[in-house]
Amino acid sequence: MTFVKSLAAKPWIWSFLGALLVWLATISFTGGYGGGGMVTAALSLAVFTVIVGVGQMFVITLGPGNVDLSLPANIGLASAVAMKVMDGSDSMIVVGLLAALACGAAIGAVNYLLIWALRIPPIIATLSASFIIQSIDISYGRGLQIKPPPGFADFANWQILGIPVLAILTVLFTIGAAIALQRMIYGRSVLAIGQNIRAAWLAGVNVGRTRFLTYTLSGVLGGIDGALLAGYFRGANVDIGNEYLLASIAVVVIGGTSVAGGKANVPGVWGAALFLVLLLTMLNTFGVSAGVRLLLTGLIIVGVITVAGGEKASR
Amino acid sequence: MTAIAPGTTPTSSPRSSAARARLLRSLLPALSLALVLIAIAWLNPRAISYFGFSLMLNLAIPIALATIAQMFVISGNELDLSIGTFVGFVGCVTATWLKDAPLLGVIVLIGAIGVYALLGALIHLRNLPSIVVTLGMSFVWQGLAILVLPKPGGKAPDWLLALMSFKPPFIPFPIIAALVIAAVVHFGLMRTSYGVILRGSGGNPAALRRAGWSLLRTKIVLFALTGLFGVLSGMALIGITTSADANIGNGYTLLAIAGVILGGGEFVGGRVSPIGAVLGALTLALAASPLLTFMHIPPDWQVAANGAILIIVLAARVLISRRER
Numbered sequence: 001m002t003f004v005k006s007l008a009a010k011p012w013i014w015s016f017l018g019a020l021l022v023w024l025a026t027i028s029f030t031g032g033y034g035g036g037g038m039v040t041a042a043l044s045l046a047v048f049t050v051i052v053g054v055g056q057m058f059v060i061t062l063g064p065g066n067v068d069l070s071l072p073a074n075i076g077l078a079s080a081v082a083m084k085v086m087d088g089s090d091s092m093i094v095v096g097l098l099a100a101l102a103c104g105a106a107i108g109a110v111n112y113l114l115i116w117a118l119r120i121p122p123i124i125a126t127l128s129a130s131f132i133i134q135s136i137d138i139s140y141g142r143g144l145q146i147k148p149p150p151g152f153a154d155f156a157n158w159q160i161l162g163i164p165v166l167a168i169l170t171v172l173f174t175i176g177a178a179i180a181l182q183r184m185i186y187g188r189s190v191l192a193i194g195q196n197i198r199a200a201w202l203a204g205v206n207v208g209r210t211r212f213l214t215y216t217l218s219g220v221l222g223g224i225d226g227a228l229l230a231g232y233f234r235g236a237n238v239d240i241g242n243e244y245l246l247a248s249i250a251v252v253v254i255g256g257t258s259v260a261g262g263k264a265n266v267p268g269v270w271g272a273a274l275f276l277v278l279l280l281t282m283l284n285t286f287g288v289s290a291g292v293r294l295l296l297t298g299l300i301i302v303g304v305i306t307v308a309g310g311e312k313a314s315r
Numbered sequence: 316m317t318a319i320a321p322g323t324t325p326t327s328s329p330r331s332s333a334a335r336a337r338l339l340r341s342l343l344p345a346l347s348l349a350l351v352l353i354a355i356a357w358l359n360p361r362a363i364s365y366f367g368f369s370l371m372l373n374l375a376i377p378i379a380l381a382t383i384a385q386m387f388v389i390s391g392n393e394l395d396l397s398i399g400t401f402v403g404f405v406g407c408v409t410a411t412w413l414k415d416a417p418l419l420g421v422i423v424l425i426g427a428i429g430v431y432a433l434l435g436a437l438i439h440l441r442n443l444p445s446i447v448v449t450l451g452m453s454f455v456w457q458g459l460a461i462l463v464l465p466k467p468g469g470k471a472p473d474w475l476l477a478l479m480s481f482k483p484p485f486i487p488f489p490i491i492a493a494l495v496i497a498a499v500v501h502f503g504l505m506r507t508s509y510g511v512i513l514r515g516s517g518g519n520p521a522a523l524r525r526a527g528w529s530l531l532r533t534k535i536v537l538f539a540l541t542g543l544f545g546v547l548s549g550m551a552l553i554g555i556t557t558s559a560d561a562n563i564g565n566g567y568t569l570l571a572i573a574g575v576i577l578g579g580g581e582f583v584g585g586r587v588s589p590i591g592a593v594l595g596a597l598t599l600a601l602a603a604s605p606l607l608t609f610m611h612i613p614p615d616w617q618v619a620a621n622g623a624i625l626i627i628v629l630a631a632r633v634l635i636s637r638r639e640r
Contacts, residue, residue: 065582067446118629119636121582123394127569128629131622139615246450259444291461298454305447306437 012256015271018304019278026282036162038281044157044164044232046273049247051170051225053255053269054177055218056248061181062211063194063261065121068218070130071248074107075241077133078226080141083148083236090151097227104223107133108216115215116208122215137238148231156231166228171270178266190214194261246301247276254304340635344578344594347628351601358609365487372489375600376479377402377552379493381567382574382596383500383589384544389575390504390587391537392517393438393445397453398545398571401427402564404460405549410469410559413550417472428542435538439531453568460561467560471553479554493593500589513537517585573625574599579632598624 023042027035052071059068078100086096107129114125147153158165181187189210192200201207225244230236253259254275255268279300283293355371356363362371381398388395405424413420434452438445481488504510515523516533524530548567553559576582577598578591602624603617612620 114626118626118633120576120629123582124572124576124625124629127572128622128625131569131573131625132619135616135619135622138618139613142615246454249447249450253444253447259447289462291458291465293458294454294461295458298451298456298458301451301454302448305443305451306441 012265012268012271015255015268015275017271018254019271019275022275022278022282026278026285029282029285038278040159040162040164042274042277042281043167044159045277046270047164047166047170048225048229048232049244049251049273049276050174050269051221051228052218052244052248053251053273054174054266055221057252057255057257057264057266057269058177058181058190058214059122059218060249060252060257060259061190061194061261061264062214063197064259065123066194066261067123067249068108068111068126068215068222069123069245070107070111070126070133071218071222072241072243072245073130073133073137074104074219074222075226075229075244076236076238077107077137077140078103078223079230079236079240080137080144080226080238082227083144083146083230084140086146086149086152088147088149090149093149093152093155096149096152097224100223100227101220102223104219104221104226105216106219107222108219109212111219112212112215115211134238141236141238144236146236147234152231153234156228166232174266174270181264181266186210186213191262191264194258194263196262247273250301250305251276254301336635340632341579341588341591343628343632343635344588344591344598347577347624348594348598348601351598351606351624355601355606355609358606362605362609365485368490369482369487371601371605372487372493372597373555374552375489375597376492376496377548377555378567378570378574378600379496379593379596380544380548380551381564381571382578382592383496384541384548385571386500386575386578386580386587386589386592387504387513387537387540387544388445389572389580389582390514390517390585391534392520392583392585393534393537394572394582395449395541396446396568397449397456398541398548399564399566399568400453400456400460401542401545402549402552402567403559403561404456404463404564405546406553406556406559406563407460407464407469407561409475409550409553410471411464413475414470414472424546428539428546431542431545432535432539435534435536436531438538439534457561457565464559464561467558469553469559471557471559475550475554476557479551493597497590497593500593504587504589509536514585514587517583570596570599570621573621577625577628 023035023038026038027033052075056068056071059066081103082096082100085099086092111122111126111129114120114129115122118125148156156166181190189200189205192203192205193207193210197207222241226236226241229240233240251269251272254272255270256265257263257268279297280293283296288296352363361367381402384398385395405427408420408423412423434448437443438448483491504513512523512528513533513536516530516537520530523533549564552563556563574595575587575592577595578588578593580587580592599621602620604614607614607617607620
């Protein structure tokens, strides 16, 4: 009983429970057919949400008002940069990935530069940055129809025993992120700033550097995500990142991270991402129209947040 | 740092300099609009005419209304990321039901404002992050819009077409509309006592609660006003475009936030300005498309122009605020 209780107290358990429920509902509809394939597909799609979700989680943990709205534009531009640098040749894969990473890092650094120099809320800084990035992407990626190198596309779609390799790597990455968050000075600084920025500053936390690193990290993860997405879907396009604005914020909140900052939860990001992807799979399996699918997705997100997100502000 | 003028006492001089900085700051939205107008006049003098303004500012009315809608939630320290798809949904209802079955259309639109009021109550009662709730709602509105109007089409009601193509003498209609919107909202929010309470709910909620005001009520009122102006924006948009499309309002979410901030609004603390918001919306409407066209810059950079203006104005504001201290 105490085990169940301590498990129920973990905020991330609910997102996994939700994912399980949605999965059960779908396979009971198909009569058990395709259950395994669905998990494989869900894992490979959830990866992309998890990667940006972790970046967004670190940003949101910095405290109220901290959010990275430039992720969709960042993903779009990085996917175009990666495809252009790789130019379809296997020998350029690493260079292309590094270029996407650098592109993301630059975007993250610019975001923080705007926040710091203009002393404006991160929402507005990342919003104005995303306007400009979007235009650069439209102009740079116009008519871009470069396919990813075959080796890279195969890597992004590679599976071992039905488990996407990308998912395994992302699990390792999230374990690293969890360790960084809970056990390293950087992660503890992020949590401290989110709990009380002034107290953190008085305690000697280098607030400026930690925030800079966090926005850059979010940018880097967006950049990598863009390159991987272009590999997985075999091509870059301007709108490739659009759905990741809602997705990245939603998985953070559904996963049990506090929007007020100072409390983060890495496993929850996985649970919430699987939940969202399986939810879409379920609605597609039920054969609902695009309108109903959007409507239900929105209602379920609002519903889940209403149930899960209602915590009293302690300050 | 301004030099101290001879004859003024040291105590009054920083204050007058701060007052000047404050004045400059409140003039910033008007100055940015004037700058954009001057640039347009310089590049293409013929655009500065009755006909030119009617054309250039055509889409400014729905943008201004959406900006005002966003301004209401922002004055309560919340953010509405669904206003764009909401405008699209209203547009779809306007081009279908409001024309074919006016009573049903009116009921649906009033119901939509009711949904906004309920969202305000939900966000307050459960202490939810408005960003996430409204992001979720943006999917709901878009889904509903597609259900109402699966393919682009429909037709605006005749009275709406007549209203939006109204040509008053001397002053183009968009300018009159902008003046009326700014004046009405300015009076309501800045000059009435309940307007002060509404802004106070963003400025100092704790003090307001201790003074006996219901924060639940202020949040509901602010969200309902957002819904109301969102409805007006969607209807105005359809009156101009004459037909609808489920994605017609998608760009408005970010434009509206940018407009509020350009107009001198702040994210927290209930510091907003209705007149500034309308000026901000006009600036964005002019800078995004006519100015770029006259400068022969390809439309790819339209969105970037909005971002650049936002950054320039905010940078100017930082320079001014530094003197305000």
